[in-house]
Amino acid sequence: MRLRKVADRGVRGIFMANAVFSAVVLLGILAFLLLYGVRTFSGTSVLKFLSGTVWNPDAYGEPSYGLLPLLLGTLASTAIALIIAIPLGVASAVFISERLKGWVRVTVKTLVELFAGFPSVVLGFFGLVVLAPLIARIFHVPSGLNLLNAGVLLGLMSLPTIISVADDALRVVPHSYREAAYALGATPWTTAIRIVLPAARSGILAAIMLGFGRAVGETMVVLMVAGNAALMPKSLFDPVRTITSTIAIELGESAFGDTHFYSLFALGFVLFLLALATNLVAESLIRREKRSFTL
Amino acid sequence: MKKLLSIATLTAMVTTLVAGEVMVKGSDTMLNITQRLAEAFSATRPDITVSVAGGGSGVGINAVVNNEVQIGNASRAIKSKEISSARANGVNPVEYAIAVDGLCVITNEKNPVKKLTITQLGDIYRGKVKNWSEVGGPNKPVSLYGRQPNSGTFVFFREMAVKSEYAQSMRQMNGNSQIVEGVKADLGGIGYVGVGYVKDGGISVIELSSDGTNYSSPLDKSAVDAGTYPLARPLFQYTNGKVKGDAKAFIEFEMSPAGQKIVEEEGFFPLNKSLVEKNQGNL
Numbered sequence: 282m283r284l285r286k287v288a289d290r291g292v293r294g295i296f297m298a299n300a301v302f303s304a305v306v307l308l309g310i311l312a313f314l315l316l317y318g319v320r321t322f323s324g325t326s327v328l329k330f331l332s333g334t335v336w337n338p339d340a341y342g343e344p345s346y347g348l349l350p351l352l353l354g355t356l357a358s359t360a361i362a363l364i365i366a367i368p369l370g371v372a373s374a375v376f377i378s379e380r381l382k383g384w385v386r387v388t389v390k391t392l393v394e395l396f397a398g399f400p401s402v403v404l405g406f407f408g409l410v411v412l413a414p415l416i417a418r419i420f421h422v423p424s425g426l427n428l429l430n431a432g433v434l435l436g437l438m439s440l441p442t443i444i445s446v447a448d449d450a451l452r453v454v455p456h457s458y459r460e461a462a463y464a465l466g467a468t469p470w471t472t473a474i475r476i477v478l479p480a481a482r483s484g485i486l487a488a489i490m491l492g493f494g495r496a497v498g499e500t501m502v503v504l505m506v507a508g509n510a511a512l513m514p515k516s517l518f519d520p521v522r523t524i525t526s527t528i529a530i531e532l533g534e535s536a537f538g539d540t541h542f543y544s545l546f547a548l549g550f551v552l553f554l555l556a557l558a559t560n561l562v563a564e565s566l567i568r569r570e571k572r573s574f575t576l
Numbered sequence: 577m578k579k580l581l582s583i584a585t586l587t588a589m590v591t592t593l594v595a596g597e598v599m600v601k602g603s604d605t606m607l608n609i610t611q612r613l614a615e616a617f618s619a620t621r622p623d624i625t626v627s628v629a630g631g632g633s634g635v636g637i638n639a640v641v642n643n644e645v646q647i648g649n650a651s652r653a654i655k656s657k658e659i660s661s662a663r664a665n666g667v668n669p670v671e672y673a674i675a676v677d678g679l680c681v682i683t684n685e686k687n688p689v690k691k692l693t694i695t696q697l698g699d700i701y702r703g704k705v706k707n708w709s710e711v712g713g714p715n716k717p718v719s720l721y722g723r724q725p726n727s728g729t730f731v732f733f734r735e736m737a738v739k740s741e742y743a744q745s746m747r748q749m750n751g752n753s754q755i756v757e758g759v760k761a762d763l764g765g766i767g768y769v770g771v772g773y774v775k776d777g778g779i780s781v782i783e784l785s786s787d788g789t790n791y792s793s794p795l796d797k798s799a800v801d802a803g804t805y806p807l808a809r810p811l812f813q814y815t816n817g818k819v820k821g822d823a824k825a826f827i828e829f830e831m832s833p834a835g836q837k838i839v840e841e842e843g844f845f846p847l848n849k850s851l852v853e854k855n856q857g858n859l
Contacts, residue, residue, distance in 0.1 A: 409757060534725060
């Protein structure tokens with residue numbers, strides 16, 4: 282009996298230690314970003330960083346560190362990605378979970394999950410040599426290396442994540458719900474859309490958030506197809522530069538201890554805040570959801 | 577079987593420990609040519625492995641400054657800021673030229689503009705000239721393709737042709753081949769790439785002039801040699817202090833007639849007399 286208690290304590294300790302460890306690592310990274318990022322402001326002002334519309338640290342003349350074009354580039358490409366991926370992803374998940382059965386379902390799900398592990402550099406190459414000329418031809422624009430191209434590819438990238446997680450969420454809706462709906466004379470589609478989908482709302486929201494995270498943090502694809510001009514995006518066909526690709530492009534050449542070097546950590550911190558904000562919003566939505574829809 | 581395997585791994589480990597390894601990193605423009613040189617060098621000296629990585633000239637110089645590699649490739653000269661941070665790190669960068677590049681300005685093959693002055697070129701990249709009709713071409717908007725700031729070509733072209741900030745609308749591409757791909761697909765496109773990257777069809781190489789009367793092409797060896805082509809530049813390798821050991825053997829091979837022949841095969845130009853003399857002073 283005593284031995285059992287000791288073992289129980291030990292296991293609890295191990296889990297506790299793991300949880301604490303991941304929290305410490307996360308806080309450590311955050312502190313590191315903050316500590317380095319803050320030093321940017323010995324070379325430029327906070328106001329100029331937050332409201333500047335020109336990002337040109339490696340300038341011929343005066344360097345400028347304006348966050349806005351990069352932030353807007355990130356937000357715009359992610360927004361396009363989600364506009365494409367949410368309806369497509371949720372619809373696919375409903376179809377896979379509610380309509381497919383047996384080995385067909387397993388095969389489709391496996392294929393979707395396989396696509397989630399697709400190397401982004403290959404997708405970027407596809408965007409460069411196939412999608413870019415296609416966009417240029419269809420819309421009669423000089424070059425297809427632009428916001429639209431990046432958004433479409435990011436949408437494709439977040440699609441498998443959204444489908445897979447949303448499908449899992451739909452699957453755990455109790456079968457009794459569906460049976461009750463059928464008993465009332467609902468068709469399978471009505472059941473799927475009016476009963477099962479609302480019941481899985483919080484899980485689907487989580488799927489969308491994961492998809493958002495995938496799109497916002499992706500580097501290679503946008504680096505290859507977005508055109509990387511740090512312009513304030515005005516149209517779908519303008520080249521854009523995202524926060525992630527800026528860090529990837531410039532970290533290697535910025536001299537250690539330079540304002541430029543520190544500003545890249547400040548960018549990383551902004552990215553972190555972006556992810557944190559969306560997570561908090563999602564969390565509160567899910568919580569509200571749980572209150573209004575009790576099982 | 578297991579024993580055999582472990583002996584094999586052990587031998588492999590020992591050989592890697594014993595054999596010399598030279599690490600080279602930097603300029604993407606110099607990536608292909610350095611890789612070919614490394615392969616040819618390994619054929620003559622199987623005891624030395626040379627590994628070559630890209631990343632851009634800034635990355636290469638930084639790697640030497642931080643003592644991460646023996647040789648840093650750069651398609652531009654080291655900046656004074658980089659020299660001072662190297663000194664602060666106890667590193668003394670020494671420069672060797674291994675080849676000469678005629679930086680090529682390329683446009684879409686269908687664009688009738690085949691000649692530009694350096695001033696026109698600068699105006700185009702400064703964003704002052706926005707339409708090809710302003711430089712004698714068709715009524716078509718110019719779209720600019722260039723490299724990213726970690727590229728030595730980005731810096732060199734800005735120093736030599738733009739002499740100011742690049743237009744913000746310039747697409748910043750991830751390497752020479754991507755610029756070629758972009759310009760090939762874009763009727764109003766203009767880009768700049770190393771001479772080793774223009775063998776493909778679909779693009780034309782612009783003849784440049786600094787005075788407006790004598791135009792020359794970077795594909796013309798005599799123009800690059802004589803320095804009449806305005807965008808000719810040496811390609812450098814940097815080391816910490818005068819190069820020694822295995823790295824020295826590699827650099828000497830690059831400068832040898834066999835090495836310079838590979839340089840020419842890759843589309844670049846061999847070292848001229850003054851560069852050879854400068855190299856000898858540093859060896």
